[in-house]
Amino acid sequence: MRWPARLHHGVRGLFQARAVDSDMDEELQFHLRQLASSYVTRGWTAAEAERQARRDFGGFEQLREACRDMRNSRPLEDILRDLRFGGRLLLRNPAFTIVAVLSLMLGIGGTTAIFTLLNAIALKQLPVERPGELYVAETRMGDTINPRFSFPLFERIRNNVAGQAEAAAASRTALMRLAVVRSGAAETSDVGGVQLVSGEYFTVFRQQAQIGRLLTPQDNKTLGGHPVTVISDGYWMRRFGRSPQALGASLSINDALFTIVGVAAPDFFGNSIDDRPDAWVPLQMQPVVRYAQNMQNIDGKEHEAWPPQSRISWLAVFLRVPDGQHVKPVQDRVHAAFTQVWGEDREFVADADGRETLARTQVILSPGNQGTSRVRGRLMAPLLVLLGMMVLLLAITCANVASLLLARGTVRQREMAIRLSIGAGRWRLVRQLLAESLLLVSLGGLLGLGASVWGTKLLFNALGDPSGSSVDVSMDWRVFVCSLALTVGAGLVFGLLPALRSTRVPVSETLKSQARGVIGATSRLPGGKLLVMGQMALCLFLLIIAGLFTRSLQRLSEAPTGFDRDHVVAVQFDTQGSGYKPADLRELHRALTDRVAAVPGVKSVSLSANGPLSGSQTSSRITPDGYTVAPGEVVIAMDEAVVPTFFDTVGLRLVAGRLFTPDDQKARPAPAVINEAAAKRYFGSRNPISLRIGYGSTIDADAFQIIGVVSNARTRDIRQDAIPTMYRAAQEDEYLEGLEVRTTGGRDAVATALRGAIGEAAPKLRIISIESLDQRIRRATGNERMLAYLTSTFSGLAVLLACIGLYGTISYAVARRTGELGVRVALGASRTDVLWLVMREAMLIVLVGVAIGAPLAILAANGMAGMLFGVKAADIVSHGGAILTLGVVAALAAYLPARRAARVDAMRALRAD
């Protein structure tokens, strides 16, 4: 009985609030009339009775409010009413509303977009059972981290941890030629990702086959003996339309036939978030699919099968340690396996260096719940910086909206005073003002969430990283929570302060006072001024950081690379993966060189084992003649095999001696050319020409003889000075996977022609990339570029927003002080005096902002030193430029209202009061 009645009243209150209200009015009116007639019956006149009745009755409005408060539906009813009212007000000020909503959209959308990306690369967990149990093994020696292990070492690890943890091994995902073979004939092949895994892989990740079966330890017994593959859900759909006939079908992987035995689960993409395979094969099939990448070789035989060799490390090792079990004992056992396997290598431990390496190396298990990633380490820091800057921008936006609301709140002071005096509670008014902010911010937040979808894509393009494109950036609950928190936070931040301030009204004073220009009235808005000061500080902070990143990028672009970045186009091949045997190489290299040299616009052609800035390099331990090795020092040089034309093509200068000639290929002792860095480091003031350099720790008959010294070039990392490098003459049967071309004309045209020429010379040869050295540099400096551009954009927006805030605050102050200024003018103040009076106030705000912002920026920049290049945290140019920019723009923003103040007409200003 009670509940239905309550419900009925609640529903009626909510939907027929007006009808309920008019019922109530009629009821109260009836009472009033009865009261009046009771006086009439006592002999009063009708008018007197009416007056007395009203006096008795008291505040009619308060009573109405008190009755309304008794309704169940009251809170909801109020919110709806507030929202309607707020909406009407916002519509009445479309310019304010649009600016506020758009800037909120930008702030919330941008922050959400960056968070989405961070979430995708650093927060999401692998979609497997209990991902928290997964660990990745890596070895550490000093600062060098190596996540790769040999197959014999993996087997030892697996056996050592048995009973405590499960272990699996997997290669990187390599691009290979894939073709489905139907009724004997291969369909057109395409390039797909293939990952080599141990038999335990799918078990460790707790995977079930969608159809068929997954790989097991039985599939990984003998070298080259298991031509079976499991394909991904994506590949199954693309190539087989999810037909079960895929089972048992033949798949050609780099020309070797495999049988498809199963399809992985739809959501399983392997262990890496940005390196997703289309097919998995047993790792014993390495020589068959010619997997040859991402390997660490310590005097192993690179061109023989890898799985049996303990000196070739090429596998990531994953461990699953059951929940609640300690990781440390497992880690110790992995470390023990590491020491055992290398310790059994007689030759390795015979060497003092080998023993020391072994003693200093630690094996660490780090959490693997998020899977591995190629981009995570590189993008985390820049994304965190961007997120921080975006949050500051959002704060500036909020401050802006707050000061606009605050200014408007003061304009509405009389309205508030009237409403308070006729019976509205303060809390009721605060709620109403909050509803307005809530409307604004929800609109901004909703639009922002939509914009962030697009912003995430934009951001990805800005990163310019193709390997990032397979990261799953779909939104999940974290993104929604982040977006919601931002929205609510922003709404409260900019809504509450103005709401509280503008409802704290001394009622009678406000209603009595008609004065607009009370002297000293500017101090009435300290909240507004503080907000603008804060904005200025944040703004300067952003400007300085943006300046630092821009200067970094500039320094980086001007860095002496040592080679001719504008006229060299470089090509990278996958010669080994394309199936070329060492015996084929002589013919292949000649065909390539001849064909490419004939392309119009090509001045010279060269081949090299790796190529400059290709991301692939070989380092070798060397012993230079007469060099005293410091204790613990490992003497290393970059080791590059090149053809004689390499130096001229790339633009390296001969400093001493001579360059290679074609005859040098077979000359003994083998000739070598070193760079200036190597000459300086290992030979000092001695003339290195005709001195010897040996591989490893001895100088024997196979050692090289130095014939020349060439200029330095930053061939490995554009950020670092050239490292000691030794160039040697490429042998006939050596894989040369880099090709360099010196061009005279447009790079793009040459690139297209190159592709054609290479295709004719070697149709089988897979091209990994064709790009100019300039493009390689740009790609290598993608992070710096993105940081410089995005932070500059952010700080530009921040300046714009903050100056709008300053303009508003000063305009408002001027409007309030019209009377005072009028008095000053009447007493003989000149226009300039008035102008300065106002400008001084504005500049004080900016100065306080600078005094707070600059030290903060230095602090922050010190923390980001690793991301800066050639620029100090306290860089004069960045700081000076930022202060100047802010000063000029702020002066302009303040000048407009100041000029208005200077034009105040004394008579009119005083009469207005």
Added chain:
Amino acid sequence: MGKPTDLLQGTLDLLILKTLALEPMHGWGIALRIQQVSRDVLQVQQGSLYPALHRLEQQGWISAEWGESENGRRAKYYSLTRAGQRQLALEAENWRRLSGAITDLLATAKA
């Protein structure tokens, strides 16, 4: 008007329910009746009466409908619901206990 006696919280509810137990009545009538029956000792201000009526209606103890008053005006008549009768019994009992206790206390204090 004479100085009104402040009513204990909840007492007003009891008075309203009791008044309505006799017959359905409008707000004015309720106030008048309480004043008359208590011989002007209890005076109900409209500021407390109407919120109380609305609250009781919300609770489902009284219900309201529009009717015609003695002098032919449209007035809102409240009547006791069955839940209201139960509530009245409960509150009356509470009141008797409370006032009995106070009376006893005063008697002991005097002795």
